Amino acid sequence: xxxxxxxxxxxxxxxxxxxxxxxxxxxxxxxxxxxxxxxxxxxxxxxxxxxxxxxxxxxxxxxxxxxxxxxxxxxxxxxxxxxxxxxxxxxxxxxxxxxxxxxxxxxxxxxxxxxxxxxxxxxxxxxxxxxxxxxxxxxxxxxxxxxxxxxxxxxxxxxxxxxxxxxxxxxxxxxxxxxxxxxxxxxxxxxxxxxxxxxxxxxxxxxxxxxxxxxxxxxxxxxxxxxxxxxxxxxxxxxxxxxxxxxxxxxxxxxxxxxxxxxxxxxxxxxxxxxxxxxxxxxxxxxxxxxxxxxxxxxxxxxxxxxxxxxxxxxxxxxxxxxxxxxxxxxxxxxxxxxxxxxxxxxxxxxxxxxxxxxxxxxxxxxxxxxxxxxxxxxxxxxxxxxxxxxxxxxxxxxxxxxxxxxxxxxxxxxxxxxxxxxxxxxxxxxxxxxxxxxxxxxxxxxxxxxxxxxxxxxxxxxxxxxxxxxxxxxxxxxxxxxxxxxxxxxxxxxxxxxxxxxxxxxxxxxxxxxxxxxxxxxxxxxxxxxxxxxxxxxxxxxxxxxxxxxxxxxxxxxxxxxxxxxxxxxxxxxxxxxxxxxxxxxxxxxxxxxxxxxxxxxxxxxxxxxxxxxxxxxxxxxxxxxxxxxxxxxxxxxxxxxxxxxxxxxxxxxxxxxxxxxxxxxxxxxxxxxxxxxxxxxxxxxxxxxxxxxxxxxxxxxxxxxxxxxxxxxxxxxxxxxxxx
RNA sequence: GGGCAAUUAGCUCAGUUGGUUAGAGCGUCUCGUUUACACCGAGAAGGCCAAAGGUUCGAAUCCUUUAUUGCCCACCA
Numbered sequence: 001x002x003x004x005x006x007x008x009x010x011x012x013x014x015x016x017x018x019x020x021x022x023x024x025x026x027x028x029x030x031x032x033x034x035x036x037x038x039x040x041x042x043x044x045x046x047x048x049x050x051x052x053x054x055x056x057x058x059x060x061x062x063x064x065x066x067x068x069x070x071x072x073x074x075x076x077x078x079x080x081x082x083x084x085x086x087x088x089x090x091x092x093x094x095x096x097x098x099x100x101x102x103x104x105x106x107x108x109x110x111x112x113x114x115x116x117x118x119x120x121x122x123x124x125x126x127x128x129x130x131x132x133x134x135x136x137x138x139x140x141x142x143x144x145x146x147x148x149x150x151x152x153x154x155x156x157x158x159x160x161x162x163x164x165x166x167x168x169x170x171x172x173x174x175x176x177x178x179x180x181x182x183x184x185x186x187x188x189x190x191x192x193x194x195x196x197x198x199x200x201x202x203x204x205x206x207x208x209x210x211x212x213x214x215x216x217x218x219x220x221x222x223x224x225x226x227x228x229x230x231x232x233x234x235x236x237x238x239x240x241x242x243x244x245x246x247x248x249x250x251x252x253x254x255x256x257x258x259x260x261x262x263x264x265x266x267x268x269x270x271x272x273x274x275x276x277x278x279x280x281x282x283x284x285x286x287x288x289x290x291x292x293x294x295x296x297x298x299x300x301x302x303x304x305x306x307x308x309x310x311x312x313x314x315x316x317x318x319x320x321x322x323x324x325x326x327x328x329x330x331x332x333x334x335x336x337x338x339x340x341x342x343x344x345x346x347x348x349x350x351x352x353x354x355x356x357x358x359x360x361x362x363x364x365x366x367x368x369x370x371x372x373x374x375x376x377x378x379x380x381x382x383x384x385x386x387x388x389x390x391x392x393x394x395x396x397x398x399x400x401x402x403x404x405x406x407x408x409x410x411x412x413x414x415x416x417x418x419x420x421x422x423x424x425x426x427x428x429x430x431x432x433x434x435x436x437x438x439x440x441x442x443x444x445x446x447x448x449x450x451x452x453x454x455x456x457x458x459x460x461x462x463x464x465x466x467x468x469x470x471x472x473x474x475x476x477x478x479x480x481x482x483x484x485x486x487x488x489x490x491x492x493x494x495x496x497x498x499x500x501x502x503x504x505x506x507x508x509x510x511x512x513x514x515x516x517x518x519x520x521x522x523x524x525x526x527x528x529x530x531x532x533x534x535x536x537x538x539x540x541x542x543x544x545x546x547x548x549x550x551x552x553x554x555x556x557x558x559x560x561x562x563x564x565x566x567x568x569x570x571x572x573x574x575x576x577x578x579x580x581x582x583x584x585x586x587x588x589x590x591x592x593x594x595x596x597x598x599x600x601x602x603x604x605x606x607x608x609x610x611x612x613x614x615x616x617x618x619x620x621x622x623x624x625x626x627x628x629x630x631x632x633x634x635x636x637x638x639x640x641x642x643x644x645x646x647x648x649x650x651x652x653x654x655x656x657x658x659x660x661x662x663x664x665x666x667x668x669x670x671x672x673x674x675x676x677x678x679x680x681x682x683x684x685x686x687x688x689x690x691x692x693x694x695x696x697x698x699x700x701x702x703x704x705x706x707x708x709x710x711x712x713x714x715x716x717x718x719x720x721x722x723x724x725x726x
Numbered sequence: 727g728g729g730c731a732a733u734u735a736g737c738u739c740a741g742u743u744g745g746u747u748a749g750a751g752c753g754u755c756u757c758g759u760u761u762a763c764a765c766c767g768a769g770a771a772g773g774c775c776a777a778a779g780g781u782u783c784g785a786a787u788c789c790u791u792u793a794u795u796g797c798c799c800a801c802c803a
Contacts, residue, residue, distance in 0.1 A: 006765060193801075200803095212803060225803090262802055270803045279803070340801060397730065397798070404799080496798095533738095533796090565740045565750065569731095571797095575738055577752045584765045585751095595762030641742065647750065662762075 003597065003707070007590035009554025009583075012703045017133055020702070025721055027140045028078045029480070031071070032721060039075035040489035041067055042467045042519070043139055044502070045147060047086035048124040049093045052131040053536060054528040054562075054574060055495065057546040060135040061559040062525055062642060063493050067138055068695035069637050072724040078486050079138060080470050082145035083125045087417035087459035088190070092182065092346045094120060094416070110415050117416045131547060136555050136698045138720065143474050143482075147462055148418065151473035156462045157421050157435045159513055164433055168362050168374070168512075169410075171431070175274075175281040176409055178354035179344040180299035184413040185358050186344065187458065188406065189500055191351050193340040200337030201321060202267070204329045206244030206253060208233075211266035213337060214273075215320045216313045219247060219305050220292035221271035225283060228257040230268050247324060248306040258283050276353050291355065299352050313352075359411040359420065359455070367512070374508040375405050381507055386517045390640050391524040391569035394496055401500050408505075410461040417456030424451050464505030467492070467518035492519040495527060496569055523640050526571035528562070533573050549579060556697035557583035563642045563696065564650070585650060586700050589693070592658050593704045596682045599669060600713055615677045618664040625656050626685055630725045633692055642696075649692050657685055687714060688725050 024030035028038070041063050046056055063079060071077040094117050095105055105113050125146065132139070145152065163169040176185040200213050208224055224242070226233045240255040253271070260283055261270060274284035274291035284291050296302055301316055303309045308316045324330045342351040363375045371377065379402050381387040382395060389395045411420055423432045425442035426449035432439055441448045462469070467489055471482035488510075492503065503522055510518035530536055536543045549558050560582040566572050629652045636645035661681070668678040687708070694701040701719055708714035715722065 003762095005763075188800095210803080214803085260802095265802050272803080277803075279801095339803095342801090393730065400729070401799070500799095561751085565738085567740070570739090573738060575752075578738075578750095580765085581751045584763095587765045588763065591763035591766085593762085598762070636742080639742070643740065644742070647740070651750080658763085659767080663767090666760095666762095 003590075003594045005591075005594075007554075007587050007700060009556060009586070009699065010551065013134070013136075013550075013555055013699045016699050016702050016706075017136065019706075020138065020718070020720060021133075021141070023718055023720075025071070025718065026079070026138050027142050028076045028486075031076060032717070033074070035074060035076035037075050038078065038486050038490075039067070039070040040078045040080070040486040041491050041493060042080045042470060042489050043082060043137075044492075044494045044498075045082035045084035045145075045463070045466065046128050046132075047089055048083040048121045048128060048146075049086055049090040050124065052128055052546060053543050054546050054549075055536070056128075056131065057135055057549075057558060058525055058528050058562050058572070059493060059495070060132055060137050061562050062523070063491075064135070064137050064139075064559075064698070065563065065637075065642055065695040066491060066493070066640075068698060068720060069724070071138070071720065072691065072694070072722060074723065076485075078140055078143075078482070080143055080145070080474075080486075081129075081132065081137070081139035081141065082147065082466070082470060083128055084459070084463060085121060085147045085417065087456060088182075088184070088186075088346070088412060088414055089459070090117060090121060091414045091416040095182075105415065113415050134547065134550055134555060136559070138698070143470070143478070143480075145470045145473060147459075147466070149473060149477075151476045152462070152469050153418055154435075154476070155469040155472050156418060156457070156465055159465055159509065160421065160457075160461075161433050161435060163361065163512070166368050168365060168367070169359060170362065171357055171359050173355055173357045175276075175278050175353050175355050176358050177342065177351045178297065178356065179347065179349060180297065180352050181347045181349045182344065182414070183297060185354075185356055185409055185411070186351070187409050190345050191342050192345045194343055195338055196341050197336065197338050200334040200339075201324075202331040202333070203324055204331055205246070205269075205271060206242045208269045209267045209331055210269055210271050212270075213339060214313075214317075215324065216301065216305075216308075216316045217273040217276050217294055218271060218320075219294050219301075219308075220275070221246070221273055222251050222253050223256050223272050223284075223287075223289055224253050224269060225256045225258050225261055225272055226269045227259060227261040227263045229259075230261075230263050232268060245327065245329070247320065247327075247329075254289075256283065256287055256289070258286065275355050278353055281353075281355070293355065295352055295354075297354060297356075299350075356413075358409045360407040360409050361461075363405045363407050363508075371511075371515075374512055375402055377511040378402055378504060378507040381511065381517050387507055387520065387522065389522040389524065391496070391522070394499060394522075394524055394569065398499060398504065402504065408458075410458045411453075411455040412458055413454070414456055417459060418462055420453040420455050420457060422453040424453065425449065426451060460501050460505050463502060464509045465513065467506055468510055468514050487514070487518075488516045489519045491521045491523055493523045493525065496524040497527060499524065521640075524569050526566070526569055529571050529573045533571070544574065549576075553579045553583040554586065554699070556586050556700050559698075560585065560646060560650075560696050564646050566643050568640060585654065586697060588654055588658060589689070589697075589700060590704070592653070592662065592689075593686060593707070595662060596686050597707065597711065597713070600679060600683060601711060615681075616664075616668060616674060618661060618668070619677055619681045622656065622661040622681060622685060625652060626688055630688065630692065634724070637695070646696055649689070649696070653689050653693070657689065661685070683713065690719060691722055691725050694719050694722075 067077050067079045098104055177191050178185055198213050200211055201215055202209050202211050236255045238257040242253045244253055272280035272283055274281045275293045276295055294302055294304055299313055301308050301311050344351055364373045366373050421433060421435045423434050425447050427447035428445040430442050430444040432443055468487060471487050474480050474482040506518045527535060557579050561579040629648055633645040633648050665678050665682055668674040690701045690705055705714055705719035
């Protein structure tokens with residue numbers, strides 16, 4: 001077979017992937033030899049709501065390198081794949097799509113909406129899976145899982161029920177972050193802050209002056225709050241009643257003394273709107289004050305606003321200010337006031353805090369079986385190094401976040417997701433956990449009037465259980481013993497941007513459910529950014545399609561470029577030139593192989609390097625360097641310094657092996673006394689480099705290996721299961 | 727307000743526990759098509775490793791301060 005002058009990735013990658021898949025070696029149960037020690041990575045399931053982006057290419061590359069390396073080291077490797085229904089994220093994506101079509105979920109039935117999203121997600125799932133294959137992912141497709149698979153939901157429901165019975169999950173009507181656009185409550189993490197310059201108004205409130213940037217919330221205000229130590233207001237006593245004129249007429253205000261008031265801020269006096277402000281809500285709770293809803297869930301004023309009822313808050317604001325001005329209650333306006341406003345992290349609309357019933361998980365409550373709280377178990381895990389974040393600087397970040405953790409709201413008022421398995425008795429108000437969805441009468445009073453909880457789980461509640469849920473689901477589905485064999489897993493590899501969303505929750509939920517860490521090490525990668533260091537996002541339209549890159553340069557080049565000069569945890573600005581350079585490297589390797597094969601084909605020398613007789617200084621030098629490379633790159637890989645390993649292998653291959661040794665070999669091959677050892681050295685160096693390079697550039701290395709096999713120049717098995725060089 | 731990081735060649739970035747002339751990709755310049763490779767080879771230019779001070783036999787690497795940049799967390803009506 002004539003070998004082409006240059007390597008063409010497109011011709012071989014699909015073929016090679018097929019060979020791998022047919023070998024069965026992605027599946028740990030089908031690996032040859034006696035492999036005892038497991039090595040497991042649970043793949044962070046890509047969201048099945050969009051085509052894949054370079055972030056996926058990065059995580060697939062890193063995880064595939066780790067898995068292939070360990071597989072060649074003789075481990076029983078399981079890389080568990082899956083896709084995520086991604087509740088809120090997907091619903092947002094789909095609602096945008098509806099919006100473009102002039103539709104809205106509010107004019108659809110819940111069932112129809114769910115069905116449409118289901119179809120949409122199924123289509124994306126397949127696209128995503130095919131993309132993972134093009135990237136060379138050697139994950140076990142036999143175990144492929146979806147977050148809405150019944151076996152997964154069963155595990156999730158089991159956890160919910162256990163937590164409810166343990167008193168860790170409770171329902172509360174406290175104030176929550178409400179997005180008026182998406183019509184759902186959100187966790188703190190799902191909101192962001194932005195600095196805005198808005199007018200800050202000072203109004204006369206009886207004898208006081210109060211400041212606010214949100215006059216539209218003030219209709220129901222009937223408590224005036226000041227610090228108990230504030231000397232300016234010492235003549236007012238807690239509980240004093242005052243008659244005063246307010247926006248829509250006279251009100252009776254009650255004086256409240258509370259230490260939450262900052263004496264330095266404004267006039268040191270404020271009125272409170274407990275239904276629409278978290279701080280005010282807390283003050284009201286402390287003093288058991290009345291609370292009145294002023295703004296509805298769509299962000300419009302309620303009848304309490306009188307003439308302003310029905311207006312959107314931002315439209316109402318200037319009108320309300322005008323009215324107060326006319327009434328002579330506007331004292332002054334500070335136009336230079338800057339403050340942070342809270343926004344929905346997805347749509348950027350203002351968060352409008354609302355009092356809504358939500359399910360919460362207690363983060364700091366000790367477990368009834370005597371174990372510490374979820375939060376403390378996670379902190380202990382780091383403390384005891386049962387879980388280590390190898391991207392070390394994130395340990396501090398993790399710990400700090402953990403220490404300040406508040407209870408986690410896990411219910412969402414969205415339709416796309418796992419339904420909360422709860423029914424309520426309309427008569428006796430009993431809460432009934434109904435996992436099978438087949439309970440039709442109240443367990444307590446026998447009433448048949450049951451209503452289903454309309455909410456769904458926060459996606460992170462289910463994906464937070466992913467490491468053990470997938471393995472449990474495998475066992476239920478396939479009769480495997482995955483939980484026994486593969487849990488706890490070895491490595492969780494994911495982006496630092498979901499450290500809190502996901503990693504933290506996995507640690508807590510895993511300890512809760514299994515009493516074990518979900519994984520031993522956490523490797524956090526950075527974000528792939530565009531060439532201007534901008535975050536790639538659909539909304540910015542700067543997303544680069546990895547498949548296009550693969551078409552042009554090949555998967556191996558993309559993979560090598562992604563890990564080549566990237567330290568863990570650092571963001572990666574993608575330069576296409578780098579990928580191009582790595583394609584050249586692949587071609588270099590190809591031609592090294594071509595040269596060696598060409599020389600070996602025309603000879604019949606016995607290949608062996610154990611007998612150094614007839615070796616030259618050049619032979620010995622390259623073998624020494626190769627030995628050092630094996631040691632060093634193995635060490636780097638074991639310690640997650642993939643980029644270091646990649647650079648060293650690159651440097652050796654090109655600048656030691658090709659530039660120096662192969663050049664020297666051309667002379668040595670002319671000498672019959674040197675020829676045998678020279679050929680042996682060439683062959684040995686090549687096969688070793690192929691092995692070392694295989695985790696990084698699996699396609700080209702496997703392809704060359706296959707060609708060597710066809711010429712009886714390599715062992716019969718696939719390169720992917722060859723023994724790692726020692 | 728609190729915290730974390732970064733600052734190294736024209737550009738984008740590596741540099742594990744401090745140890746010989748600080749590296750890579752791309753770019754620039756010169757030369758070269760001798761059958762592995764022009765997706766190449768040979769060679770060259772280009773860095774007081776942000777600044778100052780300190781520790782050390784020795785610092786890009788450790789410490790202190792400063793400057794600039796980026797990010798995270800919290801959030802005051």
